[in-house]
Amino acid sequence: MSEESWAVAVDVQEATAPSIQVDFSKKVDRPRGPRDIRGDTNGNSKPEKTEDAIVDMAEQSLLNKLIRKSLVRNRNQVEVLQQDPTSPLYSVKTFEELRLKPELLKGVYNLGFNRPSRIQENALPMMLAQPTQNLIAQAQSGTGKTAAFSLAMLSHVNPGNKWTQCLCVSPTYELALQIGQVIEQMGEFCPDVKLAYGIRGNRPERGVKLQEQIVIGTPGTVLDWCTKYKLIDPKKITMFVLDEADVMIATQGHRDQSLRIHRQLTKDCQMLLFSATFEDSVWRFAEQVVPDPNIIRLKREEETLDTIKQFYVICREKEDKFTSLCNLYGCLTVAQAMIFCHTRKMAAWLVSNLIAEGHQVSLLSGQLTVEQRAAVIERFRKGQEKVLVTTNVCSRGIDVEQVSLVVNFDLPVDMAGNADNETYLHRIGRTGRFGRRGFAVNMVDSKHSMDIINQIEMHFNRSITKLDTSNLEEMEKLMS
Numbered sequence: 301m302s303e304e305s306w307a308v309a310v311d312v313q314e315a316t317a318p319s320i321q322v323d324f325s326k327k328v329d330r331p332r333g334p335r336d337i338r339g340d341t342n343g344n345s346k347p348e349k350t351e352d353a354i355v356d357m358a359e360q361s362l363l364n365k366l367i368r369k370s371l372v373r374n375r376n377q378v379e380v381l382q383q384d385p386t387s388p389l390y391s392v393k394t395f396e397e398l399r400l401k402p403e404l405l406k407g408v409y410n411l412g413f414n415r416p417s418r419i420q421e422n423a424l425p426m427m428l429a430q431p432t433q434n435l436i437a438q439a440q441s442g443t444g445k446t447a448a449f450s451l452a453m454l455s456h457v458n459p460g461n462k463w464t465q466c467l468c469v470s471p472t473y474e475l476a477l478q479i480g481q482v483i484e485q486m487g488e489f490c491p492d493v494k495l496a497y498g499i500r501g502n503r504p505e506r507g508v509k510l511q512e513q514i515v516i517g518t519p520g521t522v523l524d525w526c527t528k529y530k531l532i533d534p535k536k537i538t539m540f541v542l543d544e545a546d547v548m549i550a551t552q553g554h555r556d557q558s559l560r561i562h563r564q565l566t567k568d569c570q571m572l573l574f575s576a577t578f579e580d581s582v583w584r585f586a587e588q589v590v591p592d593p594n595i596i597r598l599k600r601e602e603e604t605l606d607t608i609k610q611f612y613v614i615c616r617e618k619e620d621k622f623t624s625l626c627n628l629y630g631c632l633t634v635a636q637a638m639i640f641c642h643t644r645k646m647a648a649w650l651v652s653n654l655i656a657e658g659h660q661v662s663l664l665s666g667q668l669t670v671e672q673r674a675a676v677i678e679r680f681r682k683g684q685e686k687v688l689v690t691t692n693v694c695s696r697g698i699d700v701e702q703v704s705l706v707v708n709f710d711l712p713v714d715m716a717g718n719a720d721n722e723t724y725l726h727r728i729g730r731t732g733r734f735g736r737r738g739f740a741v742n743m744v745d746s747k748h749s750m751d752i753i754n755q756i757e758m759h760f761n762r763s764i765t766k767l768d769t770s771n772l773e774e775m776e777k778l779m780s
């Protein structure tokens with residue numbers, strides 16, 4: 301994978317690592333990520349997105365938040381493009397430098413934040429600057445975007461003014477609640493700043509203006525509150541935040557409603573837009589919503605196959621695959637394993653067979669609610685189960701560091717039946733950060749699946765070694 305010349309990797313511990321100012325050409329590359337379901341790194345588009353896939357984006361985003369324990373570290377350098385290239389580029393290493401109100405600073409520390417995250421170093425001074433500046437920020441999930449604008453909103457409002465000043469829209473009810481929680485926690489010591497949730501089921505009295513300085517909600521309800529119910533005067537909004545823009549525009553209705561809210565605002569209103577991914581469609585939307593933006597981007601750390609030993613096993617049918625899996629498991633001292641199946645049915649079959657063999661197994665299935673999925677992942681993380689069986693849809697974007705064996709019980713294929721290289725990399729690749737050695741074993745049960753292995757080998761220019769799981773001695777030698 302080629303890094304672009306200006307993307308210089310620096311160590312995250314290096315407190316003085318400067319940000320770089322770059323000239324983003326309007327043609328941005330397409331970062332790949334768990335939420336980037338519509339195309340691969342090379343811009344090849346996948347088949348049309350389905351309703352399922354759309355729901356999945358919002359659910360995946362929520363799942364990420366439920367299972368995340370802390371900031372996602374990223375050693376890449378932040379790329380900054382300022383609207384006015386002559387103005388100095390401010391970056392803060394401490395929250396004190398932002399000169400926040402003491403009660404807000406207390407709230408930040410109370411959340412356990414010691415220092416600004418990578419993107420916050422640049423985003424916070426920009427969002428707090430006077431005169432105000434607009435911002436488009438893209439960084440992978442978990443890098444501190446929501447915390448950043450929550451802080452900006454709390455700092456921006458005038459608690460003495462009893463009307464809505466900051467408006468934030470988010471794609472779903474659950475995601476809006478998540479953001480609200482962050483604002484409430486961070487604003488714990490700012491008792492005069494109030495927050496209202498513009499979400500379904502909440503219906504304040506029609507025509508009576510809200511007194512809450514901050515409103516966070518979904519586009520449909522927020523639009524109603526601005527236009528139909530006149531609870532908010534859009535002309536008095538001085539900060540507009542659009543979070544999770546990539547998830548937002550996956551639903552046409554949300555996209556249009558966001559634009560309709562946006563059209564009611566004054567041109568002096570500060571516009572902020574955040575996204576975890578940044579394909580062309582997000583970029584086009586961002587340009588519509590955020591005039592004259594500063595742009596901040598933090599690229600994902602690339603996953604690599606460097607530290608992974610890859611194998612394939614020739615099998616006849618699923619029973620044969622199961623036997624191979626058991627042989628494999630018997631031979632390895634596996635810390636934890638993740639096994640990928642193509643369908644829920646196959647995953648369920650495999651789980652019952654593994655349990656019958658005495659393994660502690662859990663199943664991550666699309667039938668579970670997001671909360672249940674988060675609980676399954678959490679148990680697996682804690683090592684309560686050693687094997688996690690999952691379908692691909694459920695497992696996108698899950699980083700489980702201690703997994704030393706990944707088994708593709710079914711190989712990843714796209715809708716056309718070709719190798720899905722991107723998914724393959726997601727399943728077994730590691731970032732340099734974790735860098736632990738691991739094994740990937742692919743079950744091959746037909747000529748077609750052998751073709752897929754060949755395609756994957758060619759794509760990554762890495763050979764995948766044949767493994768005979770009935771030959772214990774050879775297996776031990778190869779996998780040592």
Ligand SMILES: Nc1ncnc2c1ncn2[C@@H]1O[C@H](COP(=O)(O)OP(=O)(O)OP(=O)(O)O)[C@@H](O)[C@H]1O
Nearest residue numbers: 370371413415416417441442443444445446447576
């Ligand atoms: N400066 C910080 N120091 C320590 N932890 C932080 C800091 N900023 C954010 N966090 C924590 O990191 C996690 C991710 O932050 P946040 O939700 O803001 O990320 P995000 O970029 O909005 O992610 P997503 O794209 O999934 O919405 C949260 O648990 C948050 O509390």
Ligand SMILES: [Mg+2]
Nearest residue numbers: 445446447543
């Ligand atoms: Mg967020």
